[in-house]
Each structure stands twice: as C-alpha cells, then as structure tokens.
Amino acid sequence: MSGEIAEAFARARARGEGALVAYAMAGDPDLPGSVDVFAACVEGGADILEIGVAFSDPIADGPVIQGASERALKAGSTLKRVLDEVVPAVRARCPQTPLVVMTYVNVVMAMGEERYAKLARERGVSGTILPDLPPEESTGIRVAFDKEGLELIPLCAPTTSPTRAESIAKDARGFVYCVSVAGVTGMRSELPANLSERLELVRRLSPVPVVAGFGISNAEQARVVGAHADGVVVGSAIVRAAQADGPAAARQVCADIKRGLKR
Amino acid sequence: METQTAPGRFGRYGGRYVPETLVPALLELEQAYAEARKDPAFDEQVSQVLREYVGRETPLTPARRLTELWRGAEVWLKREDLAHTGAHKINNTIGQVLLAKRMGKKRIIAETGAGQHGVATATACALFGLPCEVFMGAVDVERQSLNVFRMKALGAKVHPVESGSRTLKDAMNEAMRIWVSQVEDTYYVIGSAAGPHPYPTIVRDFQAVIGREIRTQSLVAFGRLPDAVIACIGGGSNAIGALHPFVEDKQVRLVGVEAGGHGLDSGQHGASLTLGTEGVLHGSRSLVLQDENGQIIEAHSISAGLDYPGVGPELAYLAKTGRLEVRTATDEEALKAFYLVSRTEGILPALESSHAFARAGDLARELGKGKHLVVNCSGRGDKDVATIAARGIPAAIGQEGA
Numbered sequence: 087m088s089g090e091i092a093e094a095f096a097r098a099r100a101r102g103e104g105a106l107v108a109y110a111m112a113g114d115p116d117l118p119g120s121v122d123v124f125a126a127c128v129e130g131g132a133d134i135l136e137i138g139v140a141f142s143d144p145i146a147d148g149p150v151i152q153g154a155s156e157r158a159l160k161a162g163s164t165l166k167r168v169l170d171e172v173v174p175a176v177r178a179r180c181p182q183t184p185l186v187v188m189t190y191v192n193v194v195m196a197m198g199e200e201r202y203a204k205l206a207r208e209r210g211v212s213g214t215i216l217p218d219l220p221p222e223e224s225t226g227i228r229v230a231f232d233k234e235g236l237e238l239i240p241l242c243a244p245t246t247s248p249t250r251a252e253s254i255a256k257d258a259r260g261f262v263y264c265v266s267v268a269g270v271t272g273m274r275s276e277l278p279a280n281l282s283e284r285l286e287l288v289r290r291l292s293p294v295p296v297v298a299g300f301g302i303s304n305a306e307q308a309r310v311v312g313a314h315a316d317g318v319v320v321g322s323a324i325v326r327a328a329q330a331d332g333p334a335a336a337r338q339v340c341a342d343i344k345r346g347l348k349r
Numbered sequence: 350m351e352t353q354t355a356p357g358r359f360g361r362y363g364g365r366y367v368p369e370t371l372v373p374a375l376l377e378l379e380q381a382y383a384e385a386r387k388d389p390a391f392d393e394q395v396s397q398v399l400r401e402y403v404g405r406e407t408p409l410t411p412a413r414r415l416t417e418l419w420r421g422a423e424v425w426l427k428r429e430d431l432a433h434t435g436a437h438k439i440n441n442t443i444g445q446v447l448l449a450k451r452m453g454k455k456r457i458i459a460e461t462g463a464g465q466h467g468v469a470t471a472t473a474c475a476l477f478g479l480p481c482e483v484f485m486g487a488v489d490v491e492r493q494s495l496n497v498f499r500m501k502a503l504g505a506k507v508h509p510v511e512s513g514s515r516t517l518k519d520a521m522n523e524a525m526r527i528w529v530s531q532v533e534d535t536y537y538v539i540g541s542a543a544g545p546h547p548y549p550t551i552v553r554d555f556q557a558v559i560g561r562e563i564r565t566q567s568l569v570a571f572g573r574l575p576d577a578v579i580a581c582i583g584g585g586s587n588a589i590g591a592l593h594p595f596v597e598d599k600q601v602r603l604v605g606v607e608a609g610g611h612g613l614d615s616g617q618h619g620a621s622l623t624l625g626t627e628g629v630l631h632g633s634r635s636l637v638l639q640d641e642n643g644q645i646i647e648a649h650s651i652s653a654g655l656d657y658p659g660v661g662p663e664l665a666y667l668a669k670t671g672r673l674e675v676r677t678a679t680d681e682e683a684l685k686a687f688y689l690v691s692r693t694e695g696i697l698p699a700l701e702s703s704h705a706f707a708r709a710g711d712l713a714r715e716l717g718k719g720k721h722l723v724v725n726c727s728g729r730g731d732k733d734v735a736t737i738a739a740r741g742i743p744a745a746i747g748q749e750g751a
Contacts, residue, residue, distance in 0.1 A: 195643065243373075
C-alpha cells in the first residue's frame, strides 16, 4: 500500500487540481461520529485524510483543535481505539483515500514506536505527522516506521533556514508539510507575503509533494497558496464547522476549498 | 560523574521535542548561551547583579532547635528564602534576562505556577527594562493572588490560562504556543530545569550557585562537605541547583522530596520521579505522570510550585542511576513541617520547601549525630499564607514534628 499518498497527489494533479489534505479529530464528537465527519470530507473532495489523535497537551495547536482534543479525550478516544475503531471504518467508507495520523510523539511512544507502526499499517494508515518531533529526534522512530512502510511526514516552518529546509526536504517521506505561519494551528485572515517563495524553495528541493497548512480556511487562500504548492492542509475550519453544524458542514468547507484548488 | 551524556542529553532523557518553528530559536539560544559562558564579562555581570541586587551569597544558617528536636545530624538551612523576591527563582531569571538582552530580544515571556518564577521574571525585566508577560493557570491565579499582585505591580502582564487543569503545565503549554507565534523577537524564560534543550542546562547552571555556595559555606562552617543535602522537587530547579555541584562527591547523599499530595495511592500527587514513566512533555523526554495511552495526568499538590506532572531530565537521570534518593511528603506532612519550622526556627518556609523539611527529620535521624545535613530552604512562605490559613491554625504541633 506504500505509495498511496503519491498516487493521491498524482490523481489530483491529473485532474488539474491541488490536493486537499483534510484534518479532523478522531473521537470528536465521539468515535463513530468522527467517522461521519471524515467520510463527509471525502464527499466534499478531500484527497487525503489527516486523522487527529487527541493529546492532553497539544502545544502545536490553537484553541479550535485544542477544544476538539479535549472533547475527544472526554469521549474516550485513544490511539489504540482510533486504530481499532475509526481507521478501519473510514477505510471501509473511503477505500481510495490515503489516511495519515497526526498526533504527538508521547502518544506514539506510549504505545511503542514499533507496535504503533505495525498496527497502523495493518489497519491501513499510510503516514504519520508528529508536530513535536523535529528531525534531530526522529531517527529512531523513522527506522521503526520505514521498516513497516509507514511514512513519517516532516514539517518545515517559516523560521526554518534554507539549509535546514534542504535537509528536511531531501529526507522527506509522503509529503512535506510546510507550516505557513509562525504559530499554532488555527484560521488566519492573512497569510505571510513571502509564503509563496518559501513553498517554491522547498518544492525545488523535495522529491515528494509539498503542501501548506496552518491558517488556511477558505477558497481564496487555497487558490493563492495552491498556486505554489501541491496542495493544502485544512484543519481548524473543518473542525469548527463539524462541531457547529455536523458532517454536512465539514463537507461544505472541503468543497469550498477544493474550488479554490482548481487550476 | 558527567551527567550530560551528549549535548542536551542526560542518559536517555532530555532532547528537544518541539514544533519545527521553535527549533531554530533553540539552536540560536544554544549558541548564544555557549558564547556567553565563554565570556568572562558575562559571568561577572551575572555575579555582580547577584551580589549587589539579589543579596548573594545567601546564608547557611544553623538550625539549632531542629537539630535538638530531631536528635540526629546537625541541621543547616540554605536560605534561598532570603534572596531578593523570596525564592531561588531569581538566580535563574537574572541570568536568562541578561542573556536575552545580550541576544537583542525585545520582550520576555514566562510561565509560572506558584508565581515565584513569574515574580522573579517580572523583577528581572523591571531591572533591565524589558516588557514582560506571564502565563499562569487560572487556578494558580486564584490561590496565589499575592504573587499576581506583585507581578502586576512590577509592570508585568499576567495572562490567566483556562485550558486543561488550569495550572502550571497548562501555563507552560500556553507560553510555548505564544512563543511559537512570536519567536523572532521574544525570549521565553523557562523557570524550571525542564523544557527542551538547552533550557535544562541553562537553568541548572544559573541555579548551581546554590550548591557552590553550600560547598564553600560548609567548609567554613563545619570544615567539610555536608553528609547529605535535601531539596524539594517539582520541576526541580532548586534541587538541581543545590545538588548538582555535589554529584561527583559520592560521600554526599543527595535527596529529593516530591509532592505526595493526598498520598501516592490516591492518584493525586506530583511524584513523577517515584511513579512517573518515560515520556515527552514540554519538549523533553523525562519521567512523567501519564496513563497507559500517553495522556498526561494532572498532578496535585497543596503547593502550586510542585503540582507539575513532569520533572527535569537531569534529575530523572540522577534518580534512575541511583545517585539521587527520592522520597515524598504528603500535603499534610508538608503543612505540619511548615508550622514546625515556623515555630522552632522563626522561618516561614514556602510550601514547596516544607516538603523538604517534612523528610529532613527522618534523614537527620538516619544520618545520626556528628553528621551534617543541609536543607535547601528554597523560598519563603508569605505567598502561601492564604492557602495555609484557610485550613485553620493549630494551637500546638506534635513534638516529633515532621
């Protein structure tokens, strides 16, 4: 199943679109309810699903995803239950869509890196994003993931120097997640002016697709950013819509973003 | 024994587990700190402020009545409560704010639990003319109103944090989030010997002045090194500061006292060295209180400075290698020790330090006569009087005390 992520990007490109990586929180409002949200995102046009696994201390997240994390924990969400109950259900409903888990390193460490990698691949997860695991600390986990063919997707930040960006991009698996703003996840009314240059730089260096995320919440932002990247990640806007008005609202956000990603 | 096994590593512990956005800032800090340490002028600048402003060195006071009461080792108190602002925290904030100035940073942020670190940071910022913002759990804002006032009086802005357990760990999360968004011109002063590399090293180095003074003062006061040094441990900055200079002196027993809260069996405590498991919290790998799914468990202690579910990575390493002996004291034991020390020595210790005192009696008896025990009195108890008074003041305390 390795290469699923690459195929999803290729399919979007062939249709003349940027790819939409849609993030939602597994277990928000509850485990089965979140499956409906993920499926709705795919109906709305999401090309890759990013499955958030809650952590009690999410230092990379803003208030919207923090809130979702707290709700998911209250609903009994754990990494094990997400892999056992949410991932297979999403997989059954959206068999063509690659799944990527996003959580914090402590959650994976608690399960054990190797056990996680094996279980995640068995359940049909293609990749994993750990926002508090910079390259210096990732060697051990990468070995465990590579062994199972689970792609460890790296992040690149606005503060990352070009030399550092080069080494991050060169070693990337799956795709490079370019953080568009210095800050935490959450919607922004404006994105930095130099974002397009940074995206182009990382794209030149990276053997895998490059997406931008953090702060992107509407079609216009997706259009501007999508012109310089292979796709975008949208999280807080989907989480907020789903919390307020259910799966249909999440589908609507995805459809809107997808319109902005048409080339 | 060299505790630092690689840059930023203490055995398996330490490291730098933070969002990529922060990594360049931590690399910059690591380099700036390495350069500052090589510069004798910086060292002299810090020492001068500690002398002229903080009031160092702090005394090593003989605790004659406690010695008499406990009938064991001679007890000495390292009086960090007499440092300006009333706790050891000032040693570190003077150092870090001077470092921030040297790096050309424009503003300072900090997190605080009991408020002592917030007050110390606000003080250093006032002294050196930098704007200061302090993040503090909403629960702590309530129980530490005196320190909230002090911070505001010193010109700092205090942000109550409403997420999670609304205590120190959440204040630290929030400070990190704010730092991520303003990392270019903002310096984050971490108050404990925890957090991502290089903070555990920086904080330890600035706090090690406590242990260095204990060394020289012991030689003057009783002609040799102490037989044991005891300190309370939350995140562990006063402990690592007092203990680190003795790590190589195998004849000196190093003892740390964690918050036993309502008791280790109650699940409500702050004993991460005693009952924690390996994990990553606030940017470093250490021992943390967590469930089997890797979710951090909220810590509990009567002392706002000790209810932290993690601990600095160097202390975790010292505990795992057996160099550090770890004990616990419950809320009740700490309260008892508070009154005991107040009434026998005329010193109101902070509730944090009261945990160290709660185990100091046992240790003094274990050591026996002719030995010397130093208790790190990390801070004064004024900030805690509302919490303590709310429980009613006992007319008399048991003679066995703590």
